[in-house]
Amino acid sequence: MRLSKLGGLSKLIERLPKESKMKSMARRHQALSDPVRLRLLWALSIVDLCPCILKRIAELSDSKLSYHLNVLERAGLVSSRRTKNWMIYSITPRGTKALAECD
Numbered sequence: 319m320r321l322s323k324l325g326g327l328s329k330l331i332e333r334l335p336k337e338s339k340m341k342s343m344a345r346r347h348q349a350l351s352d353p354v355r356l357r358l359l360w361a362l363s364i365v366d367l368c369p370c371i372l373k374r375i376a377e378l379s380d381s382k383l384s385y386h387l388n389v390l391e392r393a394g395l396v397s398s399r400r401t402k403n404w405m406i407y408s409i410t411p412r413g414t415k416a417l418a419e420c421d
Contacts, residue, residue, distance in 0.1 A: 342394075345392060345393045345394075346393045346394070346395065346412070346416060348389070348393070349389050349392070349393035349395055350395075350416055352386070352389075354376050354386055355386050355390055356420070357375065358372055358375070358386060358387070358396075359390065359395060359396065359409060359413055359416075359417060361375050362396055362408060362409040363409050363413070363414060363417055366406050366407065366408040367406070367407055368404050368405060368406055369383060369384075369405060369407070372407065387407060390413070394412045394413075395409065395410060395412055395413035395416055396408065396409055396410060396413055397410050
């Protein structure tokens with residue numbers, strides 16, 4: 319299709335996603351671009367887990383695990399909840415969809 323058939327540059331720009339959506343998409347793709355985060359996400363797709371187990375799965379220090387989980391949470395791929403003294407992480411529907419698209 320030619321640009322002129324779309325109605326010109328201004329019409330093309332109107333058809334692009336909004337800036338906020340582009341930023342959200344970029345965060346999600348950035349989160350999925352790291353093998354460690356993919357490993358965490360795959361593990362959480364099987365069962366909800368606490369950081370102590372995720373740390374062993376990913377073979378990370380506490381601070382590095384915290385960083386990676388934060389990236390996944392900001393991208394909306396995982397969520398956390400407090401259960402008494404424990405934090406439990408789980409995959410979100412968006413995370414499940416993202417994994418399905420990666421497979």
